[in-house]
Amino acid sequence: MRVTxxxxxxxxxxxxxxxxxxxxxxxxxxxxxxxxxxxxxHNYELIISVKGKIxxxxxxxxxxxxLKALIREEIEEQFDHKxxxxxxxxxxxxxxxxxxxxxxxxEKLRNKISEDLELTVTLYExxxxxxxxxxxx
Amino acid sequence: MRVTxxxxxxxxxxxxxxxxxxxxxxxxxxxxxxxxxxxxxHNYELIISVKGKIxxxxxxxxxxxxLKALIREEIEEQFDHKxxxxxxxxxxxxxxxxxxxxxxxxEKLRNKISEDLELTVTLYExxxxxxxxxxxx
Amino acid sequence: MRVTxxxxxxxxxxxxxxxxxxxxxxxxxxxxxxxxxxxxxHNYELIISVKGKIxxxxxxxxxxxxLKALIREEIEEQFDHKxxxxxxxxxxxxxxxxxxxxxxxxEKLRNKISEDLELTVTLYExxxxxxxxxxxx
Amino acid sequence: MRVTxxxxxxxxxxxxxxxxxxxxxxxxxxxxxxxxxxxxxHNYELIISVKGKIxxxxxxxxxxxxLKALIREEIEEQFDHKxxxxxxxxxxxxxxxxxxxxxxxxEKLRNKISEDLELTVTLYExxxxxxxxxxxx
Amino acid sequence: MRVTxxxxxxxxxxxxxxxxxxxxxxxxxxxxxxxxxxxxxHNYELIISVKGKIxxxxxxxxxxxxLKALIREEIEEQFDHKxxxxxxxxxxxxxxxxxxxxxxxxEKLRNKISEDLELTVTLYExxxxxxxxxxxx
Amino acid sequence: MRVTxxxxxxxxxxxxxxxxxxxxxxxxxxxxxxxxxxxxxHNYELIISVKGKIxxxxxxxxxxxxLKALIREEIEEQFDHKxxxxxxxxxxxxxxxxxxxxxxxxEKLRNKISEDLELTVTLYExxxxxxxxxxxx
Numbered sequence: 149m150r151v152t153x154x155x156x157x158x159x160x161x162x163x164x165x166x167x168x169x170x171x172x173x174x175x176x177x178x179x180x181x182x183x184x185x186x187x188x189x190h191n192y193e194l195i196i197s198v199k200g201k202i203x204x205x206x207x208x209x210x211x212x213x214x215l216k217a218l219i220r221e222e223i224e225e226q227f228d229h230k231x232x233x234x235x236x237x238x239x240x241x242x243x244x245x246x247x248x249x250x251x252x253x254x255e256k257l258r259n260k261i262s263e264d265l266e267l268t269v270t271l272y273e274x275x276x277x278x279x280x281x282x283x284x285x
Numbered sequence: 286m287r288v289t290x291x292x293x294x295x296x297x298x299x300x301x302x303x304x305x306x307x308x309x310x311x312x313x314x315x316x317x318x319x320x321x322x323x324x325x326x327h328n329y330e331l332i333i334s335v336k337g338k339i340x341x342x343x344x345x346x347x348x349x350x351x352l353k354a355l356i357r358e359e360i361e362e363q364f365d366h367k368x369x370x371x372x373x374x375x376x377x378x379x380x381x382x383x384x385x386x387x388x389x390x391x392e393k394l395r396n397k398i399s400e401d402l403e404l405t406v407t408l409y410e411x412x413x414x415x416x417x418x419x420x421x422x
Numbered sequence: 423m424r425v426t427x428x429x430x431x432x433x434x435x436x437x438x439x440x441x442x443x444x445x446x447x448x449x450x451x452x453x454x455x456x457x458x459x460x461x462x463x464h465n466y467e468l469i470i471s472v473k474g475k476i477x478x479x480x481x482x483x484x485x486x487x488x489l490k491a492l493i494r495e496e497i498e499e500q501f502d503h504k505x506x507x508x509x510x511x512x513x514x515x516x517x518x519x520x521x522x523x524x525x526x527x528x529e530k531l532r533n534k535i536s537e538d539l540e541l542t543v544t545l546y547e548x549x550x551x552x553x554x555x556x557x558x559x
Numbered sequence: 560m561r562v563t564x565x566x567x568x569x570x571x572x573x574x575x576x577x578x579x580x581x582x583x584x585x586x587x588x589x590x591x592x593x594x595x596x597x598x599x600x601h602n603y604e605l606i607i608s609v610k611g612k613i614x615x616x617x618x619x620x621x622x623x624x625x626l627k628a629l630i631r632e633e634i635e636e637q638f639d640h641k642x643x644x645x646x647x648x649x650x651x652x653x654x655x656x657x658x659x660x661x662x663x664x665x666e667k668l669r670n671k672i673s674e675d676l677e678l679t680v681t682l683y684e685x686x687x688x689x690x691x692x693x694x695x696x
Numbered sequence: 697m698r699v700t701x702x703x704x705x706x707x708x709x710x711x712x713x714x715x716x717x718x719x720x721x722x723x724x725x726x727x728x729x730x731x732x733x734x735x736x737x738h739n740y741e742l743i744i745s746v747k748g749k750i751x752x753x754x755x756x757x758x759x760x761x762x763l764k765a766l767i768r769e770e771i772e773e774q775f776d777h778k779x780x781x782x783x784x785x786x787x788x789x790x791x792x793x794x795x796x797x798x799x800x801x802x803e804k805l806r807n808k809i810s811e812d813l814e815l816t817v818t819l820y821e822x823x824x825x826x827x828x829x830x831x832x833x
Numbered sequence: 834m835r836v837t838x839x840x841x842x843x844x845x846x847x848x849x850x851x852x853x854x855x856x857x858x859x860x861x862x863x864x865x866x867x868x869x870x871x872x873x874x875h876n877y878e879l880i881i882s883v884k885g886k887i888x889x890x891x892x893x894x895x896x897x898x899x900l901k902a903l904i905r906e907e908i909e910e911q912f913d914h915k916x917x918x919x920x921x922x923x924x925x926x927x928x929x930x931x932x933x934x935x936x937x938x939x940e941k942l943r944n945k946i947s948e949d950l951e952l953t954v955t956l957y958e959x960x961x962x963x964x965x966x967x968x969x970x
Contacts, residue, residue, distance in 0.1 A: 151658045152691040160959060162847040162872040162916075167342060178343060180350065186916035187847040189874005191959045197691075205578060206589060207656035212688055213591065231847075231871035245344035247288045274845060274876045277349055280289040280334075297548060299436040299461040299505075304616060315617060317624065323505035324436040326463005328548045368436075368460035382618035384562045411434060411465045414623055417563040417608075425795045426828040441890060452891060454898065471828075479715060480726060481793035486825055487728065519892035521836045551897055554837040554882075571822060573710040573735040573779075597779035598710040600737005602822045642710075642734035685708060685739045699932045700965040745965075753852060754863060755930035760962055761865065 152199040152268075153209045157219045159228035162189040163244045166233065187231060192249070193272040194223065196257065200265040210265060222256050246273040250281040258283065289336040289405075290346045294356045296365035299326040300381045303370065324368060329386070330409040331360065333394065337402040347402060359393050383410040387418040395420065426473040426542075427483045431493045433502035436463040437518045440507065461505060466523070467546040468497065470531065474539040484539060496530050520547040524555040532557065563610040563679075564620045568630045570639035573600040574655045577644065598642060603660070604683040605634065607668065611676040621676060633667050657684040661692040669694065700747040700816075701757045705767045707776035710737040711792045714781065735779060740797070741820040742771065744805065748813040758813060770804050794821040798829040806831065837884040837953075838894045842904045844913035847874040848929045851918065872916060877934070878957040879908065881942065885950040895950060907941050931958040935966040943968065 164187050165179040175183040182188070196219055200209045230236055232244040238252045250271045258267055272278040301324050302316040312320040319325070333356055337346045367373055369381040375389045391406045398404055409415040438461050439453040449457040456462070470493055474483045504510055506518040512526045524545045532541055546552040575598050576590040586594040593599070607630055611620045641647055643655040649663045661682045669678055683689040712735050713727040723731040730736070744767055748757045778784055780792040786800045798819045806815055820826040849872050850864040860868040867873070881904055885894045915921055917929040923937045939954045946952055957963040 149662050149692065150695040151661060153658060154689050154691070156687040158959070160873050160875055162874040165344070167344075170342075181914035184914055184916070184920075186919045187872050187874065188845050188914040188916065189847040189872065190845055191876045193960070202656075202658045202662070205581075207576070207578075207654035207659045209658055209690075229866035229869055229873040231869070231873065234871045235869075243344035245339075247290060247339045247346055248344045250288060251286050251339070274843070275878070276293040278291050279346075280291070281286065284287040295548070297462050297464055299463040302618070304618075307616075318503035321503055321505070321509075323508045324461050324463065325434050325503040325505065326436040326461065326465075327434055328463075328465045330549070366455035366458055366462040368458070368462065371460045372458075380618035382613075384564060384613045384620055385618045387562060388560050388613070411432070412467070413567040415565050416620075417565070418560065421561040423799050423829065424832040425798060427795060428826050428828070430824040439892070441892075444890075476793075476795045476799070479718075481713070481715075481791035481796045483795055483827075517892035519887075521838060521887045521894055522892045524836060525834050525887070550841040552839050553894075554839070555834065558835040569822070571736050571738055573737040592777035595777055595779070595783075597782045598735050598737065599708050599777040599779065600710040600735065600739075601708055602737075602739045604823070640729035640732055640736040642732070642736065645734045646732075685706070686741070697936050697966065698969040699935060701932060702963050702965070704961040750930075750932045750936070753855075755850070755852075755928035755933045757932055757964075 149202050150199060151202055151209050152197050152266075153212065153215070154195050154197040155212055155215050155219065157194045157196065157216075157224060158191060159194070159224050159230075160189065160191050161227055161230050161232050162187040163232040163239075164188065165243055165245060167243055168241065187233070190273050192227070193275075194219070194253070195270040197268040197270070198261060198265045199268070200262075210261070218257065218260055222260060223253055226256075246271055246277065246279045247281075250279045254281050254283055286339050287336060288339055288346050289334050289403075290349065290352070291332050291334040292349055292352050292356065294331045294333065294353075294361060295328060296331070296361050297326065297328050298364055298367050298369050299324040300369040300376075301325065302380055302382060304380055305378065324370070327410050329364070330412075331356070331390070332407040334405040334407070335398060335402045336405070337399075347398070355394065355397055359397060360390055363393075383408055383414065383416045384418075387416045391418050391420055423476050424473060425476055425483050426471050426540075427486065427489070428469050428471040429486055429489050429493065431468045431470065431490070431498060432465060433468070433498050434463065434465050435501055435504050435506050436461040437506040437513075438462065439517055439519060441517055442515065461507070464547050466501070467549075468493070468527070469544040471542040471544070472535060472539045473542070474536075484535070492531065492534055496534060497527055500530075520545055520551065520553045521555075524553045528555050528557055560613050561610060562613055562620050563608050563677075564623065564626070565606050565608040566623055566626050566630065568605045568607065568627075568635060569602060570605070570635050570641075571600065571602050572638055572641050572643050573598040574643040574650075575599070576654055576656060578654055579652065598644070601684050603638070605630070605664070606681040608679040608681070609672060609676045610679070611673075621672070629668065629671055633671060634664055637667075657682055657688065657690045658692075661690045665692050665694055697750050698747060699750055699757050700745050700814075701760065701763070702743050702745040703760055703763050703767065705742045705744065705764075705772060706739060707742070707772050708737065708739050709775055709778050709780050710735040711780040711787075712736065713791055713793060715791055716789065735781070738821050740775070741823075742767070742801070743818040745816040745818070746809060746813045747816070748810075758809070766805065766808055770808060771801055774804075794819055794825065794827045795829075798827045802829050802831055834887050835884060836887055836894050837882050837951075838897065838900070839880050839882040840897055840900050840904065842879045842881065842901075842909060843876060844879070844909050844915075845874065845876050846912055846915050846917050847872040848917040848924075849873065850928055850930060852928055853926065872918070875958050877912070878960075879904070879938070880955040882953040882955065883946060883950045884953070885947075895946070903942065903945055907945060908938055911941075931956055931962065931964045932966075935964045939966050939968055
């Protein structure tokens with residue numbers, strides 16, 4: 149039986165939307181107030197979902213304690229109370245939109261989680277905007 | 286990379302469940318208090334989800350500002366503070382169940398959104414009842 | 423020790439804002455789309471709070487089962503799936519604003535609950551608008 | 560048109576995680592504080608989702624009143640205010656992890672719901688941990 | 697300027713409602729399914745609120761990091777994944793109703809927090825039932 | 834009859850905690866990661882509550898449309914997608930803790946709202962931390 153288990157986590161970060169191959173004027177035109185050079189920020193709420201078979205001995209798809217610790221080390225400690233553009237290496241050249249952040253989180257977790265488990269990242273940028281990525285190309 | 290972006294919106298409306306090919310007695314029997322001829326109402330909470338490739342220049346699947354404006358024009362301005370049965374043309378002959386409302390919303394948005402984007406509508410009729418429609422036949 | 427115990431409940435209803443001593447034009451001017459003569463509606467979420475001493479035998483301020491049943495009989499069965507203006511006697515002449523609804527609910531419950539308990543009604547008209555009434559004049 | 564309709568429900572229960580083919584020491588090692596022999600408990604929040612065609616007469620995929628009553632009888636009355644390990648027969652020998660509980664709920668409902676409807680169970684063990692099962696093997 | 701700062705926390709526990717000066721029959725009659733001798737359980741969600749003057753140097757009423765750590769040590773580590781009746785000394789003779797639990801939490805925190813700060817405990821036993829205690833007699 | 838009416842709003846902003854009369858080392862010691870010179874950010878959720886008599890003609894304590902517009906002009910347009918330390922004049926010399934932000938918001942709204950109405954500001958810095966200010970000294 150294949151079940152999906154999900155764990156919520158969160159981090160608070162500053163960012164701005166910015167394509168550094170564009171002029172400031174073009175950035176302001178496309179991204180509006182999200183391009184503010186002084187940054188703004190969000191409480192990102194994160195849901196990590198892992199799908200696979202229930203292990204008959206434990207009754208677990210994946211031990212939630214392990215998943216919780218993995219999210220803490222790989223994501224929360226890297227992103228929380230940070231400026232994403234300035235302090236998270238992946239966003240030095242990649243625009244930290246919710247879409248791109250979800251892909252970066254997925255890639256950071258993908259090679260830490262057993263390959264026979266499917267991985268989905270859901271990221272709430274605000275309570276009203278959220279994105280989901282499952283590694284689909 | 287294909288990502289789903291979702292945006293929440295809401296509208297408050299009156300409705301009643303009513304099949305106008307049936308007698309009032311039959312409507313009352315099937316729909317119970319939801320058939321009340323004086324109407325009742327809901328705060329409908331809406332999630333519009335759009336799935337597609339991240340555009341490499343913007344980092345967006347679809348600009349949330351555009352999606353937000355589209356939901357406002359096509360859905361909120363048509364449905365908010367309305368009586369769905371009496372004032373929304375689609376429900377003159379179609380019973381405004383949550384299921385049918387989700388299909389109508391999907392159809393109204395489908396031809397306003399680029400064809401290479403998949404569209405899903407989630408509609409909460411109450412915090413305890415909700416429906417999802419993705420155009421599947 | 424005086425503790426406040428609170429219980430959530432809910433009802434779905436249609437209403438319109440309307441002062442029946444005013445012209446329709448004046449109602450439309452003051453209440454905007456809320457005056458729509460065809461009604462709109464809400465999922466009202468209700469919190470009933472009761473404050474008093476903990477009874478030493480039960481450890482209860484008031485038995486939640488009793489409070490739940492009282493809310494069902496006095497409020498939910500009177501208001502749920504109703505048109506407040508047309509079907510709830512109190513609003514025949516009283517404009518069913520959230521403020522006035524909270525006062526009516528408070529008065530309906532006040533004489534069903536022991537006088538040594540303080541009563542507060544919190545009513546969410548939408549997830550974004552709510553009112554609170556404690557019998558203060 | 561195939562739509563998914565979902566209904567929320569809930570039950571409060573005690574449980575412990577325990578594989579009765581293992582020693583107590585092994586259970587404590589694997590399950591940590593969740594193996595506490597005196598039990599702990601949760602407010603389980605449940606979402607039952609049913610996907611199928613909208614019936615043209617009713618506008619329903621499935622009557623929510625029927626689904627609500629079915630969840631009450633088959634799940635809430637069996638699980639609410641119970642000790643899952645001690646009082647729910649399915650967990651006499653099956654470890655009541657969220658994963659296993661979701662499978663048991665799915666199986667209990669599957670043969671009560673029309674076969675042309677797809678069934679998904681989402682179970683929140685806490686507001687931060689949840690699982691989803693759709694009958695996939 | 698006197699401001700209230702609040703911090704959310706949570707613990708999962710088993711309990712039963714039981715007055716040990718009463719017969720089992722009397723307990724069953726008064727507390728119904730909550731008296732189940734095999735226990736049931738809850739995800740208790742806790743809000744600790746502290747009111748006082750803003751310190752001019754820090755801009756804090758109380759450092760949230762300190763409050764968070766205090767709640768962890770004094771409450772979460774004592775109550776989480778425990779059987780309240782069996783394992784928390786205060787409830788050996790005191791019925792663990794939500795009311796009584798809120799008083800016990802208040803008393804445990806009261807003498808750890810500066811006397812010039814007012815303390816309020818809000819405890820959600822379920823998302824639908826909650827209590828508040830501020831030390832009022 | 835005196836009723837409290839409340840309206841939710843929100844803004845997303847960057848900030849850092851910083852007392853500019855202290856050394857950087859002292860700021861880091863007291864505020865930890867919240868003092869990060871590159872900023873972090875939050876989705877601030879705001880509840881503005883106004884208490885007063887129900888006007889007998891309108892049934893309103895205060896017209897929610899007016900309150901909503903006032904919050905938009907005075908707070909959301911000043912704070913949303915801003916860096917509070919750098920771009921909001923009040924925080925040039927005042928540390929933008931949640932406590933201080935709530936006081937600033939209260940003062941900005943106080944002289945725009947009729948004096949016979951009591952005003953309370955509740956500000957969620959995260960879903961787990963919030964503050965309340967009612968003008969009490």
